[in-house]
Amino acid sequence: MAVEQYRHYIRQLLSERAQRASNQQNAQEYEVQTVFDTERDHYQLLHVGWRGNKREFGCILHLDIKDGKIWIQHDGTEVGIANQLVEFGVPKQDIVLAFHEPEVRQFTGFGTGESKETSLAS
C-alpha cells in the first residue's frame, strides 16, 4: 500500500475526530486542533484552551510516517487508531506501536520499527 494512502487515512481519521469533538463543544476558548505537518510527516490531534478556569492542553493522538511505516507515538483514544488503520487495510507490519518499548514490539503482532524490516508500502 502506498505511503500517500497512509497519509490520507491518518488525516481522515484525525479530522473526523476533531469534527466530532468540535460539535460537542461550545466553550469560547476551547478547541480540538488537527496539526498536520505534511513536509515532515507528523500528524497530531490535540485539545487546547480553557473551560472556565481550568486549563486544557494535551495530545490525543500523535502519528509519524517514517521509512514507509506509520509510527503511533501516542494514542489516548479508546478504540485504538492502530485497529482503525488495520480496518482500512494497512498491514500490521507497517504499523509500529512506538509507545511500546522497542524490545517488546516483536510480541505485539505489529511492526518493530527496525530498519531491517521492510515496509509493504510501495
Added chain:
Amino acid sequence: MAVEQYRHYIRQLLSERAQRASNQQNAQEYEVQTVFDTERDHYQLLHVGWRGNKREFGCILHLDIKDGKIWIQHDGTEVGIANQLVEFGVPKQDIVLAFHEPEVRQFTGFGTGESKETSLAS
C-alpha cells in the same frame, strides 16, 4: 509587523532549539521534532522516543497564529519564547500568553486575545 514575519520568527526559534537538542543526543530512538502546520498555523517543538526503557513524549513549545497574533499555548523553556519574540521586535500586544487565564491576561503586559483588540500586524 507582517504575519509572514511572525511565522518566520517562530520557525526559526523552534528549529534552532531542535538543532541544539539533536546535537546533544545520541540515543538511537530519541528525537526532538519540529511540527510545522503552516496551513493551520500551528507550530510545535516536542521530544519523543526512548532512552533505554524510559519513554519520552512531551510538548516543549506550542504556538498558534490566530487573527494576526501569536498565541503561546505551551512554553516549557526557561528563557520564555515570548521574550525572544519581543527581542525580535514583535509588539507585546501581538503576543497572547494563552496559558494564562483569559481574565488575568490584561495584567501580563501582553495581548489579551480578545477579538476587539486589534493586531499590529498588517
